[in-house]
Amino acid sequence: MKHTSIPATIAQCKAEILRTARNKRFVFFSILLPVGFFFLFTSTMDSSMTIGNADWGAYYLMSMTAYGVIGASLTSFAQRIAKERAEGWVKLVRLTPLPSWSYVFSKMAAQGVINLFIIVVMFLIGGIGRSISLPLSVWLLSGLWLWAGGFSFMALGTLLGSLRNQDLTQVLSLIVYMGLSILGGLWMPTATFPDFMKTVAAYTPTFRLGEGAWNLVGGGAISLTGVLILAAYVTVFMVLSSYILKKQEAV
Amino acid sequence: MTAAIQLEQVTKVYKGKTAVDRLSLTIERGSVVALLGPNGAGKTTTVSLMLGLQQPTSGQARLLGSDPRDRGVRDRIGAMLQEVSVIDNLTVEETIGLFRSYYRRPLPLDRLLRMAGLEESRRKFASSLSGGQKRRLGFALAAAGDPDVLFLDEPTVGMDVEARRLFWASIREMAGQGRTIVLTTHYLEEADQTADRVIVMRQGSILADGTPESIKAAAARRTLAFTAAPGLTSERLLTYPGVTDVEWKGHRVRIACRDTDRLLFALLKGNERMKDIEITAGGLEDAFETLLREAN
Numbered sequence: 001m002k003h004t005s006i007p008a009t010i011a012q013c014k015a016e017i018l019r020t021a022r023n024k025r026f027v028f029f030s031i032l033l034p035v036g037f038f039f040l041f042t043s044t045m046d047s048s049m050t051i052g053n054a055d056w057g058a059y060y061l062m063s064m065t066a067y068g069v070i071g072a073s074l075t076s077f078a079q080r081i082a083k084e085r086a087e088g089w090v091k092l093v094r095l096t097p098l099p100s101w102s103y104v105f106s107k108m109a110a111q112g113v114i115n116l117f118i119i120v121v122m123f124l125i126g127g128i129g130r131s132i133s134l135p136l137s138v139w140l141l142s143g144l145w146l147w148a149g150g151f152s153f154m155a156l157g158t159l160l161g162s163l164r165n166q167d168l169t170q171v172l173s174l175i176v177y178m179g180l181s182i183l184g185g186l187w188m189p190t191a192t193f194p195d196f197m198k199t200v201a202a203y204t205p206t207f208r209l210g211e212g213a214w215n216l217v218g219g220g221a222i223s224l225t226g227v228l229i230l231a232a233y234v235t236v237f238m239v240l241s242s243y244i245l246k247k248q249e250a251v
Numbered sequence: 252m253t254a255a256i257q258l259e260q261v262t263k264v265y266k267g268k269t270a271v272d273r274l275s276l277t278i279e280r281g282s283v284v285a286l287l288g289p290n291g292a293g294k295t296t297t298v299s300l301m302l303g304l305q306q307p308t309s310g311q312a313r314l315l316g317s318d319p320r321d322r323g324v325r326d327r328i329g330a331m332l333q334e335v336s337v338i339d340n341l342t343v344e345e346t347i348g349l350f351r352s353y354y355r356r357p358l359p360l361d362r363l364l365r366m367a368g369l370e371e372s373r374r375k376f377a378s379s380l381s382g383g384q385k386r387r388l389g390f391a392l393a394a395a396g397d398p399d400v401l402f403l404d405e406p407t408v409g410m411d412v413e414a415r416r417l418f419w420a421s422i423r424e425m426a427g428q429g430r431t432i433v434l435t436t437h438y439l440e441e442a443d444q445t446a447d448r449v450i451v452m453r454q455g456s457i458l459a460d461g462t463p464e465s466i467k468a469a470a471a472r473r474t475l476a477f478t479a480a481p482g483l484t485s486e487r488l489l490t491y492p493g494v495t496d497v498e499w500k501g502h503r504v505r506i507a508c509r510d511t512d513r514l515l516f517a518l519l520k521g522n523e524r525m526k527d528i529e530i531t532a533g534g535l536e537d538a539f540e541t542l543l544r545e546a547n
Contacts, residue, residue, distance in 0.1 A: 022340040023340055084338065088334030091332060091336070
């Protein structure tokens with residue numbers, strides 16, 4: 001018996017990546033906007049400024065890379081899920097021999113490739129376009145952190161994508177994306193926030209994803225609290241979205 | 252050889268409503284079966300139960316001798332569901348290619364494109380297709396795995412005349428190769444021309460089951476019309492066997508009756524004077540309506 005799981009999973013990954021690359025919202029929110037913001041705010045601000053121990057350029061590159069990675073999960077990934085559900089695509093795929101693990105795995109693998117692409121593009125732009133110099137180990141570690149941490153936003157993307165209404169998903173994911181990015185200090189560093197806002201920021205997943213990379217470029221290490229808070233969010237979002245999906249399927 | 256589909260005393264209740272009520276049904280391999288019935292008769296639920304998309308509240312559904320959710324079974328079936336599903340940002344051929352990758356022995360891409368009449372739109376984004384074209388893409392996806400059993404839930408809704416003709420030609424070709432086809436449709440003419448077995452459903456159970464001809468014969472509104480001599484009354488006509496309805500237009504009378512042959516002999520025997528005798532038999536549509544009316 002010929003096995004189809006592997007080629008089917010590869011085809012499924014390829015389709016997910018194609019769909020993302022052709023999605024204008026993805027190109028805008030995850031590539032153009034972070035690149036544009038990065039150039040804008042590293043040229044208008046004093047380049048010798050430091051935040052913590054990190055140089056402003058390196059700090060903001062990490063912020064914008066995190067912003068791009070998060071956008072890929074919250075706007076385009078959530079939107080893809082919502083579209084598939086609204087048009088009965090999921091139901092149709094359930095009737096095929098494609099195993100459900102392969103369906104889920106392809107989505108994660110594709111998102112891994114997409115996030116890696118965003119990180120590489122942003123790091124190349126920062127390293128070459130703005131001559132940010134960091135030790136190789138810091139480039140690798142911060143890249144790896146953003147890549148691994150980026151998966152946690154797939155859980156929130158799934159939750160947003162599991163809402164019944166496609167338009168609601170679109171509007172809500174944009175609000176959540178922008179809101180969390182600003183609150184978490186990805187647009188403007190939390191160092192510029194009033195104290196109360198700093199406390200709020202410390203609880204956002206966006207801040208925690210950025211924090212790991214900011215610490216690394218500042219010569220520090222990833223904080224365990226940050227990892228735990230991200231993990232807690234993943235758990236909550238996954239429980240919520242599987243509850244919603246179960247409820248919708250229970251007929 | 253096991254039957255293609257077996258439903259044993261299947262009941263499906265949801266939200267306190269019985270959609271399918273103790274339905275037992277066996278569909279042999281190689282048959283083309285049409286499920287007919289008014290909206291809410293339980294056709295789509297029945298198909299969902301056969302496919303394992305829904306689980307019966309009680310009873311058992313078997314597809315190709317196994318649980319419909321078995322991966323081995325999934326490899327040998329294809330379905331066009333009522334919802335028109337396309338995926339965003341993929342072209343027609345990419346979408347079909349994706350589905351082909353799921354199956355062990357897929358049909359060639361070019362053959363699927365030809366069957367669906369989508370050769371010229373192969374590089375278009377699936378989401379930009381017209382409603383009828385999306386439906387045809389759905390057919391190509393259903394046929395992608397070269398299925399032994401093909402399910403078609405209201406397949407031709409939204410297709411134009413030409414697309415419909417091509418579609419049924421493809422279906423008949425597939426049926427000719429010994430595949431089992433289960434379809435639901437509102438277009439009775441299509442069921443009449445394509446199916447070798449028609450199952451009429453109402454309120455979740457089977458009202459009639461047989462060849463299109465036997466259903467028509469059993470329920471069709473056959474009528475006998477003639478120009479009557481003066482003095483013939485409706486009361487007298489209603490005393491003849493099997494007469495259900497009498498309608499006058501001047502001297503011309505039209506009598507509805509199950510067995511028009513028997514009625515004609517009886518009228519001749521009764522020495523009724525008749526001119527310009529005409530017998531008409533209704534199509535499946537009439538039969539369908541008669542069945543539903545009688546059931547109510």
